[in-house]
Amino acid sequence: MPPLVSQHIHPAGTWRGDHDSVSLSYDARFLRRRMLTTTKGTRFLADLAQTTSLDHGDAFELQGGTLVEVVAAREDLIEITGPDLMRIAWHIGNRHTPCQIEPGRLLIQRDHVMQDMLGRLGTITRHVSEPFAPEGGAYGHGRTHGHDHTASHGHSHTHEHEHEHEHEH
Missing domain, CATH: 2.60.260.20 (Urease metallochaperone UreE, N-terminal domain)
Known part of the structure; x- marks a missing residue:
């Protein structure tokens, strides 16, 4: 069947x-x-x-x-609290890390590199297990894609190129 x-x-x-x-x-x-x-x-x-x-x-x-x-589903997350969460949210977003934003706390997926950075920024972190529903992407795609800190596979993902744009005004 x-x-x-x-x-x-x-x-x-x-x-x-x-x-x-x-x-x-x-x-x-x-x-x-x-x-x-x-x-x-x-x-x-x-x-x-x-x-x-x-x-x-x-x-x-x-x-x-x-x-x-x-x-x-419940997931292994890092709960972030402390002063100046707006500044911390900026640092998390600057790394394209999915982040659930709530009053008084932020939640991200467990990542030892991020947890180390957050500690150096003076936050209080603790491990929690909860459903994860981060903010969607800024361009309406509903999702951000974090940077992977675990492995390199030998090639670049940059897509830089030069071109001109003509505009009539």
Whole structure:
């Protein structure tokens, strides 16, 4: 029997009714095509038209109309508190690190390089395990992509080039 397939997402707040759920980490909520298993054990293929950033509360619609709610999974995070969180948020953003911004605290994915930097900036950090729902990207893509501090693979990702733009005024 072929697996169930979902090719449609209902945004959070636009659907209601009986549903199953699937718990996904922040990274796993960025997908186009992937086999998933719900909390009730149903396997289905998410086969979306394009790579999509899913939010907590969105729902996959399976063929036949069954809904599967996306639940943000608990993740290992760093909670950041202390004075001048606005300045700290700037440093985190300057490194293109996904950050959940809340009153009185910031949350980022665990990263020893970031934790060391934050300590040198005078913050208070502690490890927590919570769902992670960082701010979306500034250009409407719904996602930022952090810098990887773990490995180099021998080539540059810069795309610099010179060109001119002509403008009529």
